[in-house]
Amino acid sequence: YECSLSPPMLARAIAELNEPDNNLDRLKAIDRLKEKYGPLLKEDDAFILRFLRARKFDQRKALKLLQKYHTIRTELPEVFNRVKEPERLAAIMNSGTLYFSNGRTKTGSWVLMFKPGPMNDIISAYDVVAYSVLCIEKLLENEEYQICGSITIDDLKDFNLTSLSPSSKLKKMFDLWQDSMPIRIMPIHILNESKVFSALFKLIQPFMKKKIKQKLRLHGNCFAELHDSVEKHLLPSCLGGT
Template sequence: MNSLKIKMTTRYECTLSPELLEKAVTELHEPRDNAERLKAIDELKNSYNAEKYGPLIRDDDGFILRFLRAKKFNQKKALTVLQNYHSVKKEFHQIFDKVHNPAVLEPLINSHVILTFQGQAKDGAAIMWYRPGMLDREIDIYDLMAYSVLTIEKMLESEACQINGLASVEDLEHFSISMLFKISPIALARMNSIWQDAMPLRFKAVHILNEGKVYDIILALFKPFLKQKIIDRIHTHGSKINSLHEFVDQAVLPPELGGTGPDGESTGKWWIEKLTEDWTKDTAL
């Protein structure tokens, strides 16, 4: 393996709240001492095989730290995800060409099919809201995948999300099952390899609403590609939106989900502003 030279750049300094730090230490085995944390970061950087996977897309401490947190500071597991991350970026050009040119996703982004809430679940997890029933039936599945990657990457900029993890609320109302059969097994395998094997992500829960009979078909399609721990974290609520309130305070949820928080339109405007805040001026949206 290539040994990367650690650049003399500004090093990570811990600014976590006492509560978040305690959770990182107790649940993720993150070193409390920053010198030890930096040592773990440097070890992962030096283990990365640049000859095989290409140069690191980013080598700043904050980026590398995401992978360590995602795998509870297990160096071997973190290295696998870091290298998988770089591998999929090269292999799945149908997705990542669009991730790198988000202007092509403008209609999808403006549709508000994927949003995030401004608050968190009761366990602290960040929440992604997915409404596939709003999709155009002619949607390109790789467009949708690219937008979901953009969303996750943005959410992972938050250290709270890295530590507390992410949950999704997926409302299947008005979802057409015919859309599923347009997804090839190859596309399904690619999608799941990205989520489960290549993103520095702690997936805490999936909450399914209004699933009806379509859920059995969806699970049958996806189950062969899903790890058991993900399947175990799926909660189905049917039309009983109130059961979602056991996991997420009503103040966080929009009225569409029985909450008192900002509605979907307001949430959409907020999310697009946040998603695009660091984009260059020549990136249209």
Template sequence: MAEENDVIDTGSPKETQEGGGFPLAPPPIYTCTLTPDLVAKAREELQEKPEWRLRDVQALRDMVLKDQPNLRTRLDDAFLLRFLRARKFDYDRALQLLLNYHMSRRAWPEVFHDLRPSTIKHVLDRGFLTVLPHPDPHGRYILCIRPGKWKPNDYPFVDNIRAIYLTLEKLIQAEETQVNGVVILADYSGVGLSHASSIGPLLAKKIVGILQDGFPIRIKAVNIINEPRIFKGIFAIIKPFLKEKMAERFILHGSDLNSLHRNIPSSVLPEEYGGASGHFDASLWSKTLLDAEVEFVVEFCQPDPLEGVVLPDSMLFEGEQGTTQCEDTYRGLRSQLYYCY
């Protein structure tokens, strides 16, 4: 039997933001918003049992309070559920993910300091990223990234990482995203040597580390289109840090839209990619993020959540140890970049 406040949606449409099709933030007191189909999917894929859900959340909360009493983290049901779902309700792995999530802020202050939408408006205005307004048939929202819209002389690359992180934070609020995951569509039109040479192995390691082991989201596929020859060099920098399962989810389509449509139906793609959903418009997602300014100020513009915390021996980030090794690796790969170009 479900717990008292564990109410399951009977399948009525979920309220969405006006005009954008994006899900709203969850209410402060947890109420399950999953449809019956998603409840079944979560049970099958994530080992989530509705009748045990809040018991599992309480177990993770108790572990945090016992093992990390100084950790300044949210402990509400909705927040902790993200970590349990991302680690298929394995308590120990969920706790490690929660620590990694907070550790990333300390390890990469240039990304996480004063992290709020108004500070990355210039990234949004250039169309570097957006979220397509309609999910795919599997209910997965599509994060569209266009690296060629970034000019290395305009602003540092970490601003792009800030924009991606805020986008993922907004998307993961919705329970359907926690269950279904997200799909990334990366259009490499206009990417050249100046872009590739701005991303070294140390930067790549941090980016991949956060996405794989420091954030409670399921990335189900990474579709790469219009990749230039130099992408071989870019991927050579990234691949050593990818887990095998994640590496297998990278799909290179070139300029073949038919290949892309076999992975992302044309009905949810903009006309620019042979789709039927209208002209490419990044403004809807920009507005969604910018309207959430206050909630991100509350979330990120606070004291260090790890102050006074005794961390386990093995953590996601090891400070700047290994920097020399990464630089040596980059020197070895630089010749590949020039060769591919």
């Protein structure tokens, strides 16, 4: 493995993620984690490095994340069978429900847009999670994404409980994002939330870790604070974008 980060991005990784400042120490950290785990879905150094960065090079925490990354695949076959057969996700791919904006914020983060309102009974919660896994796995191939992560924007206009099919594995799906993917979670902006969301939030709140709760930003239909974090050219017109 040879680091492909630019000097400014590497400096950020060193400051924010405890990244070693030389490749030899980086490779030693990768080898130590490999030795602790055993057989892996992928063996290459770049793959292992994602988990170290996601846990700020804490070997114990990175090992736990690596273990959960593998075990969640057997615990959520409803999601990962779809990941293996992406043709099953054609409906959500073409719906405009979930997509990344074309560009990055001034802090380097990607912007993930989620708009469940237009969904229909053809698209399930498993489809949403499987498609998001496909997108994130592809982005994780980019080292800068591992450093900068993505801001999430959930536009809940027209959202109702029938928009998202109920799932008996709601907690497992939360565990997937909180504990099982080597990602850096940035602020999560919730817009146009309604009483329906309030009821749903009470249901899912017990599953959410404190760190995730601290990332939440509830805006209602006031977009001014969102515009302070995300440039308007990255947003759709319905959210005050240009």
